Amino acid sequence: MKLKPKQKRILHKACLYSLVLLATAIFFYPIICVILGSFKPEPELISLSPRLLPINWTLANYESVFRMAIRTYFKNSVVMASIVTVFTLALSSYTAYILTRFKVPGGDFFAKMILLLYALPDVIIGIAFYIVLNQIGLLDTYLGLAFAQTVITFPFAIWILRAYFKMIPLELDEAALMDGAGRFRTLILIVIPIALPGIVATGIFTFITSWNEFTLASILISREALRTMPVRIGLLSMTEGAYMGHILAFCTIAMIPVFIFLSIAMRALVKGLTAGAIK
Numbered sequence: 285m286k287l288k289p290k291q292k293r294i295l296h297k298a299c300l301y302s303l304v305l306l307a308t309a310i311f312f313y314p315i316i317c318v319i320l321g322s323f324k325p326e327p328e329l330i331s332l333s334p335r336l337l338p339i340n341w342t343l344a345n346y347e348s349v350f351r352m353a354i355r356t357y358f359k360n361s362v363v364m365a366s367i368v369t370v371f372t373l374a375l376s377s378y379t380a381y382i383l384t385r386f387k388v389p390g391g392d393f394f395a396k397m398i399l400l401l402y403a404l405p406d407v408i409i410g411i412a413f414y415i416v417l418n419q420i421g422l423l424d425t426y427l428g429l430a431f432a433q434t435v436i437t438f439p440f441a442i443w444i445l446r447a448y449f450k451m452i453p454l455e456l457d458e459a460a461l462m463d464g465a466g467r468f469r470t471l472i473l474i475v476i477p478i479a480l481p482g483i484v485a486t487g488i489f490t491f492i493t494s495w496n497e498f499t500l501a502s503i504l505i506s507r508e509a510l511r512t513m514p515v516r517i518g519l520l521s522m523t524e525g526a527y528m529g530h531i532l533a534f535c536t537i538a539m540i541p542v543f544i545f546l547s548i549a550m551r552a553l554v555k556g557l558t559a560g561a562i563k
Contacts, residue, residue: 315539316336317336318532318535318536318539319532319536319539320336320337320338321338321528321529321532322345322346322529322532322533322535322536323338323341323342323343323345324338324339324340324341324342324345324529325338325340325342325344325529326527326528326529328340329528329529329532330528344529345527345529345530345532345533346533346537348527348529348530348533349530349533349534349537352530354516354534354537356509356511357511357512357513357515357516358513358537358538360510360511360512360513361495361512361513361514361538361541362541363426364426364429364430364433364494364501364512365490365491365494365495366491367426367430368430368433368434368437368490368491368494369487369490369491369494371430371431371434372434372437372438372441372486372487372490373441373483373486373487373490375434375438376438376441376442376445376486377445377471377476377483378471379442380442380445380446380448380449381449381471381475383442383446383449384446384449384450385449385454385457385467398438398439398442398443400439401435401438401439406436406497406499406500407499407503409432409435409436409500410432410499410500410503410504411503413428413431413432413435413500413503413504414503414504417431417432417504423504424504424505424506424507424510425510426510428504429500429501429504429505429510432500432504433493433494433497433500433501436493436497436500437489437490437493437494440489441486441489441490444482444485444486444489445479445482445483445486447482448479448481448482448483449475449479449482452475452478452479456474456475456478457470457474457475460473460474488545488546491545492542492545492546495513495514495538495541495542496514496542497512497514498514498515498518501514501515502515502518513534513537513538514538516534517531517534517535517538520534
C-alpha cells in the first residue's frame with residue numbers, strides 16, 4: 285500500500301517521537317528506580333520479585349541517613365563545587381580572553397593541547413596530585429582538592445569560552461579602549477556580560493563535574509569530616525552489611541542540587557553549548 289506524502293510525514297513524526305520517548309524512558313528509568321527505591325523498606329528492596337512502586341512507603345531510610353551526618357558530606361560537596369566553579373570561571377575567562385584578543389604564538393596549538401589534559405584518566409592525575417600536594421602540605425585539605433578538580437574542569441571550560449569569545453566583535457574592545465578602559469575593565473564590563481550565556485553554561489558544567497567527581501576526592505581526602513557525597517556513597521556501598529535503602533536515599537539527596545541547578549539555568553546551558561558547538 286502506497287502512502288500519501290501527508291501520511292509519510294505523520295508516520296515519520298510518530299517514529300521519531302517514539303524513539304525520543306524510548307530514549308527518555310531508558311535514561312530516566314534507573315533514576316526513577318533509585319528515587320522510588322529510597323522509599324521502600326529493606327525487605328522489599330532485596331525481594332526476589334521486586335516492584336517499581338513501593339508497597340509500604342517509608343521515610344525510615346532518610347531518617348537513618350540524616351543520622352549519618354549527611355549534612356556534613358552535603359556541605360562539603362556544595363562548598364567544593366562552588367570553589368571549583370569560581371576558580372574555573374575566573375581562570376578560564378581570563379585565559380580565553382587572552383587567546384582570542386592577542387596574537388599568542390601557537391595559541392591554537394596551546395588550546396588543543398589544553399583539551400588533551402581533559403582526556404587523561406583521573407587516576408593518573410590523582411596520583412600525580414597526591415605526590416605534589418603531599419610535598420607542599422595541601423594533601424587532605426579543601427584547597428588541595430579544589431586545585432586538583434580545577435585542573436580537571438579548566439581545559440574544557442577554556443574550550444567552550446574561547447569559542448564563545450570569538451563571536452564577540454573586536455570592535456567593542458577597541459571602542460572601550462579608546463574610551464580609556466583597560467583590558468581588565470573591558471573584560472569585566474564588556475566581554476563577560478555579552479558572553480554571559482556561555483559563562484553560565486560553563487559554570488553549570490563545572491559545578492556538576494565537581495559535584496559528581498569521585499576519583500580525586502577519594503585519593504586526596506582521607507579525613508571523614510572532609511569527604512564529599514560521591515565518596516561517602518561509594519564507601520557506603522562497599523561496606524559489608526550496608527542497607528540498600530540507605531544507599532538509595534543518599535543517591536536521591538545527591539541528585540537534588542543537580543536537578544535544581546539545571547532546571548534554573550537550562551535555557552542558558554543550551555544556548556551557551558550550542559554557540560560553542562557552532563564555532
